[in-house]
Amino acid sequence: MKLKRVRIENFKRFRAPLELCDFADGLNLFVAPNESGKSTVAEAIRAAFFERHKSSAISGLRPWSDSSATPSVEIAFALGGKPARLSKAFLGKKRCQLIIDGKTLEGAEAEDHLGELLGFSFAGKGASSPEHMGIPGLLWIKQGTSHEIAKVVGFASDHLRNAMGDSLGELAATSGDEVIKAVETERNQLLTPSTEAPRGAYGEAIKRRTALLEELQLLRVEINAYRIAVDRLAALRLDHGQDGEARPWLTLRAQLEQAQVKLADALGLAQRRTAQELLLKQASAQVDAQRQQLQLMARDDDAVKLREEKLEAAQDKLAQANGQLQAWEPRHAQAEHASMRARDRLAAARQVATWQAQEKAVTELAAQVQALSRSHRQAQLKQEELTSLQAETLSLAMPGAELKRLREVTESLRTAQARLDAVSTALEFRLQPSAKVQVAGVQVNATDRLTVVERTGIDIEGVGRITVLPGGEGLQSLIADRDQQRKVLAELLQRLGVANLAAAEERERQHVQRAAEAKAAKSVLEAHAPKGVAALAVDIAALSTKLTEAKQALQNLTEPVGAETAGVSVSQAESDESTAKVILEDATSQLNDSKLAVSEAMALLSVASEELAAAQATLADPLRAKRKADASHALTDALANETTARAGVEALAEQLRTLNVALLQQDVERFERSAKQLESAYAQRGSDIIRLEADLEAKGALGLEEAAADKQRELDHMERRCTELERRAKALSHLLKLLTEKRAALARRLRAPLQRHLNHYLQILFPGAGIEVSDDLSPGRITRVGTNGAETGDFEELSVGAREQMGVVARLAYADLLQEAGKPTLLILDDALVHTDKDRLGQMKRVLYDAAQRHQILVFSCHPHAWQDLGVAARELSHAPGYGGGEPSTP
Known part of the structure; x- marks a missing residue:
């Protein structure tokens, strides 16, 4: 399909007729700025083919603010080498005429015939939508959609498959799909598609078989339990009869009474040993008490010697402390005198510094007053000059x-x-x-x-x-x-x-000159008095007041005279005073420590004297000798009592070792528990016999073995049913797999021509790269050589720029495929590569130039400089016949 001429009128921004003619058979490049009508031309071509002329849902085609206009499009083209012309008018005077190879078609007949030729259809109601646009919708790229390929390929997939051949076998045709679908439906009734898990009748049969197995297993468990219970009842009756005759628990109770007598005798010996151990403990405590009393009396002699040594040490410490105090008293006096002299020197130095600073302040204030006075006089002169210049400027001013x-x-x-x-x-x-x-x-x-x-x-x-x-x-x-x-x-x-224009211009020149002079005078005035002449006078008065006060303060100061302070700075005097102060503080601290040490030594001496006197008084007590003799006699008696008590404890312990009280206690506990257990077991066995007899009577009436036989027969039937359905499901699954593999093989053969065309363009754009064609005929996984070797990824994982490049490449490949099948092709690229960088755009120009050898391609762009090396002259839309201003359209 080759466009020859396009004429649009009353279509969006184009009120007056716009005509584009002399289309080249290959590349056609149209350039214009944004909102100049490029997309409007592309939309007019799409509307002429895709929209029903009688549709009322396309009011947006009218120019703005003209609700009565009749948008019209006329396109002259060649289709299969035959001349054709399509004329359409919308909304107002609706009409459609198609003249092709001398044959004229009108209205819907013309539209349907054109849809069959180009591979698209019409919406049942309302405006056209992408799913009806078929092959042209795939090849005519709208602005901003070049990177979206999967959906438009899906809308055109039927036409593409028809173009790729109808003679690849029954399986690839409609009837083959029906066979696969029928087999898949049958298979899906028995198996789930994803996991092939049983479902439907097959799943229900397996569930029923499992349930029957569980029920039969429960019946068998119950039958086995019934048989075990019968055997257990017989054993219980036998054991119960034997125990009823023998009564073994009576023998155990006689043995219990004998063990209790032996335990009582052993416990009496244990109590006697406990009493004897208490007597031994009391005797040992008496021995320890008497020994401690004798030891304390012996320590009194040692305490006198210790107190005498402590008194001598306190006397020596007092003598040392007095010596330290006598050494630090003169040093402290010297440090105190030196600190006083340093403070006097610091006061004198600060007095000198204060007088000098005040004298300097008076000098500086006087200089400031003089400088401000000079500025004030200059400012007054400039103020008068400025006032005069401003008045003259105003007098010379002219509107x-x-x-x-x-x-x-x-x-x-x-x-x-x-x-x-x-x-x-x-x-x-x-x-x-x-x-x-x-x-x-x-x-x-x-x-x-x-x-x-x-x-x-x-x-x-x-x-x-x-x-x-x-x-x-x-x-x-x-x-x-x-x-x-x-x-x-x-x-x-x-x-x-x-008098005349020259006088006016001279007056204007003088006005400008006086204004400039006034501006210069104002700048000088601001330099002398930034805040104004009045503020400057206030500053002078304030500084003068400060100067008077500073002079008065200087007169009130007496100038210090003295050779001692004349050459000493304040910092040196402060340093000397700080050093003397530190020395004084150290001497004071040492003196105070010495005084404290003397006080502490005197206190220690007093305490030591008192402690020595107390110890000597204790030794001189006349009753102390009698208490010592009484303690010695008491210790002898306590030792004798301790020996006697220990012998009694050892004798009783020896007797208890032969009896072993713990074992006797265990015997009593063992015989008692055994007798109780035998009696309890006899009673429990009688209860179990009664319960088992009742249970066996109830279960015998249920007919468990007959029920188990019925379940077994039903289970055998369900096993045969499951086996039958399993064979059918496996057969259907195997058949579906064979049909699918065969169809996939044929699909690969089906996609081979498209794969070849895609690879052709891909090698121009990405040398060495490869691309897969998905089942829906859209671009799939792409393999390219990167910095780290071969890289593979899905089409949707590419950047927007790379996807729009691949989108254009894919559409060129579809066009090649359609051309080989004898189908008409035309490619329209409306700003299709706006996200492409300079280098990639250069490669895409090579791709487009190559494709233009086989197809007519219309390229619309708002970047004319980017397409200068496309190999064709750019046509500016504004130079087209009939182009004129109008309402803005979408860019």
């Missing part, structure tokens, strides 16, 4: 509009006078020196040239009067125009108070 008007009127008067001079009567005189000639009563010089525009008399002495009557077309209107300009000029000059 800018009035001056501009004066220039215009002067120029207009000059122009009017020139026009009048051009058509008026000119008088040139070449007179003798003695000649006397007057024109309108004015003497004329020998070589004057005059122009007259009205009746004028020339008086020649000795000759008479000559009257000049000027003529000429439009003379009076020129005179009126000149007079009017003169009148306006005179009024302007009078209002401005100047």
Whole structure:
């Protein structure tokens, strides 16, 4: 399919007819800025083919603010080498006519015929949508959709498959699909598609078989339990009868009584040993008490010696502390005197520094007052000068509009006078020196040239009067125009108070000059008095007050005189005073420590004297010897009692070791528990016999073995059913697999031509790359050589720029495939590569140039410089016949 001419009228922004003709069979490049109508032209082509001429849902095709317009599109093209022309009008006077190879079709018949030829259909109601656009919807790329390929391929898949051949076998055709679908339906009734897990009748049969197995297993468990219970009942009856005759628990109770007697005898010996151990403990405590009393008395002698040594040590410490105190008292006095002298020197140095600082402050304030006074005088002079210049500037000022008007009127008067001079009567005189000639009563010089525009008399002495009557077309209107300009000029000059334009311009120049001088004077004034002359005077008064106060403060200070302080700075005096202060603090601390040490030594000496006196008084107590003798006798008696008690404890312990009380206690517990267990078991066995007899009678009435036989027969039937359904499911699954593999093999053969065309363009864009074709005929996984070797990824994982490049490449491959099948092709790229970088765009130009050898391609772009090397001349839309302004459209 080749476009020859496109004409649109009353279509969105194009009210007047716009015609594009002389389309090349290959590449056609149209460039224009945004909102110039490129997309509108592409939309008009799509509307002509895709929209029903009778549709009322396309009111957006009308120009803005014109609800009565009739959008129309006329396209001349060649289809299969035959000339064709499509004319459509929408909304207003609806019509559709298709003339193809001399045959004329009208209305819906023409639209349907065109849809069959190009491979698209129409919406049942309303405007067209992408799912109806088929092959043209795939090849005609709308702005911003080049990277979206899967959906448009799906909408055109049936047409693409038809183009790839109908003779690949029954399986690839509709009937083959029906067979696969029927087999798959049958299989899906028995197996789930994803996991092939049993479902439907097969699943129900397996569930029933499992349930029967569980029920049969429960019956068998119950039958087995019944048989075990019968055997257990017989054993229980036998054991119960034997125990009823033997009564073994009575023998155990006799043995229990004998063990209890032996345990009582052993416990009596244990109590006696406990009492004897208590006597031994009391005797040992008495021995320890008497020994401690004798030890304390022995320590009193040692305490006197210790107190005497402590008293001597306290006396030595007091002597050392007194020596330290005597050593630090003179040092502290010296440090205190040195610190006092350092403070006096610091006070004198600070007094000198204060006087010098005050004297410096007086000097600086005086200098500041003088400087500000000079600035104040200069500022007053500049203020007077500025006031004078501002007044002169105001007096010279003229309204800018009035001056501009004066220039215009002067120029207009000059122009009017020139026009009048051009058509008026000119008088040139070449007179003798003695000649006397007057024109309108004015003497004329020998070589004057005059122009007259009205009746004028020339008086020649000795000759008479000559009257000049000027003529000429439009003379009076020129005179009126000149007079009017003169009148306006005179009024302007009078209002401005100047004689002429030169005087006004001179006055304006003086105004500008005075304004500049005033600005300079203001700058100087601001430099001398930034806050104003009044503020500067206030500052001077304030500084003068401060100067007076500083002088008074200096007079109140007495200038310090002294050789000692003349050369000492405040910092040096502060350092000396700080050092003396530290020395004094150290001496004070040492003196206080010495005094504290003396006080502590005296306290220790007093305590030691008191403790020695107390210890000596204890030794001198007359009762102490008697208490010591009594303690010695008591210790001897306690030792004898301890020996006797220990012998009794050991004798009783030996007797208890032979009896082993713990074993006797265990015997009593064992015989008692055994007797109780035998009695309890006998009673429990009787209860179990009664319960088992009742249970067996109930179960015997259920017929468990008959029920189990019935379940077994039903289970055998369900096993045969499951086996039958399993064989059928496996057979259907195997058949579906064979059919699917066969269909996939044929599909690969089906996609081979498309794969070949895709690889052709892909090698231009990405040398060495490969691409797979998905089952839906859209681009699938792409393999490219990257920096780290081969990289594989899905089409949707690419960037937007790479996807739009691959989208264009895929559409070119579809066009090649359709062309091989004899189907019409036309490619429209409306700003299809806006996300492509410079290098990739260069490769895409090679791709498009190659595809243009086989197809007609229309490229619309708003970047003309980017397409200069496409190999074809760019056509500017604004240069097309009929192009004119209108409402904006979508870019």
